Amino acid sequence: MPGKVIGLALKAARDAEAKGFSSETIISDLAEVLNAPDDYLEDPTYGAVAAELVKTRSKTVASSYDLGNAAPYRVWGAAGIEAGALEQMKRAVRLPIAVRGALMPDAHEGYGLPIGGVLATDNSVIPYAVGVDIACRMRMTVFNASPIVLDQKREKFRTVLEEQTRFGAGGEWETPRDHDVLENRLWHEHPAARQYRDVAWRQLGTSGSGNHFVEFGALTVTSEIPSPLGRIPPGTYLALLSHSGSRRFGLEMANYYTKVAMQRHATLPKDFKHLAWLNLDEEAGAEYWAAMTLAGLYASANHAVIHQQIIDALRLPVLGGIENHHNFAWKEIVDGREVIVHRKGATPAGQDVLGVIPGSMTA
Template sequence: MPDAHQGYGLPIGGVLAMQADMIIPYAVGVDIACRMCLSIFDLPAVLVDREKEKLKNLLLDHTHFGIGSKTKVHYDTSLFDRPEWHAFKTVKSLKDKAYAQLGTSGTGNHFVEWGELTVSENALEGIPAGNYLALLSHSGSRGFGGSIANTYSAIAMKKTLLPKEAKHLAWLDMNTDEGEEYWMAMNLAGDYASANHHEIHNKIARALNIQPVSRIENHHNFAWKEKLADGTDVLVHRKGATHAGEGVLGVIPGSMSTPGFVVRGKGNAASIHSASHGAGRLMSRSAAFKTISKADVDRNLLEKRLTLIGAGLDEAPMVYKDIHAVMAAQADLVEVLARFQPRIVRMADAREKAED
């Protein structure tokens, strides 16, 4: 993908189709089912300026960031009634942690933000063209997903012996107990990540006293059972890449001060029905601390009329690639339906270690 950069095993931004009975935990990633979630409200976008303090306080009151962050008040915990939580030891041991972290966000590039959504004519069903207040979030399956990834990656590396340089591409056979367990746990982590976002959005919507007219979400760091163009059954791993099958809706973010885009997949077989998951980093976190000044960031945020809560220099807008160039590079993969401009952004405290 155009936002790809190096990671363990499969690059972040990498897409890999394996034979249907082989799954690679590290090609899925550590933050399983990390996702974007966008709630669109039937309210004018100008409220982001008129009600700035109110909207800022809603983020402060109803979001929780950081490694190990927890919540005490929940909106909907019905996910935890599912039998999968008791299917095998690894998941069962993590249920309490997952419950405590429901409705929280991680560190690094994870965020919850208010912004202005500009919708084109006839682009989104049921939503007239115009400018709307919208809430966008980015986070995943928290400590639950991370623990599943680490546990089953270690098992895969013991089961599948590869050269040192390729060890993170070790796979699990889906026909074994370990493979079946990982598949079940990965899918549960996907549902958990979605519920995590809904918890945040629903709490904020309730406090705002209005329900969204539409909610759009899509995830990355996952594996999907699909078919190639020739009908071959495969397991498609998208690590830091998102599904862009024909008609599939999603959100591709830029940076804290550059726009994100609501898109519809075109189902391009050459990309294995995939698109980028964001702008992608232009430099490492260590390079950002060495080369970017707080004054530079402050000027950028002032120019974009952006209010920022949290975040360090390693998440500055200039550490990311040009989102417009990234979108242009994948015009054959997705169709742009709407544009989201961030205006009030909350991220983890600058002192928090990045998890992403």
């Protein structure tokens, strides 16, 4: 065991003893840290020991990376994409886990993978290729009403928006809303997610900040849309559109597991550090995948609460609606093999897949 780890372990033992821990407990705790350091990265007593163990392990497991071979990828609208985003995509497809890539025409720089980037990887997930707002999404509700009512009752619609959601980075409800998603067992069982259930509850039905919004507008349908939320025949309708994600919960999961991934791959070159990945066969990778999945369910519930509150306030009949998400990773078959497809600020667009993109997908 490296000398620095031993020194940190001795210091942690002294700190634990000062807190009243018995010698037997300290020895047992240090053995557990040695066996599973990823589980103790945030521990106030043993966190430094765990971090050094992970760092040491990374140097052993990932002493070198083959970053010279690029996986095939396509770029749409390259002439209009900023140089930084193009360079980020070039780096992403050089990862040893990269299988395929794509860059959308409204892409711009992000952390690791550019926003508007799509990356397929081999049995690995990159937290920052999913994004910091996990499962950010769009939802549109189409009312059986003419958009003319917006001009007729503009103040009413403004008031409904202001009263039925909350905006701002820390926005939350004094009286939290309820939804079945809060009963998911992962809120109690997941080692990283469980501490954020209460804040997730308070923020359920809120919109956050940045480019997130809830807004009314006019939707023109030229041919029937058999949406999952109801059939929408041709016509021009009043529509409600929202854009937001998994709020603080998603942000915390993204940052925590990115830190774990960076420690796991500490020897990656500086330009690649935000592309650090987690293998899905390892504990940390499985944990992140579970947290990402829960964030997806939560983000969907968040939009559902916002829309239902507005529907109830307006008392207008609903024809149907569309929902789709980005900032997520999917297991898909590409070239006959299962891969992990990351879409960061990019909307799934497979055959017969309904989606809505609000002018720019720079989310």
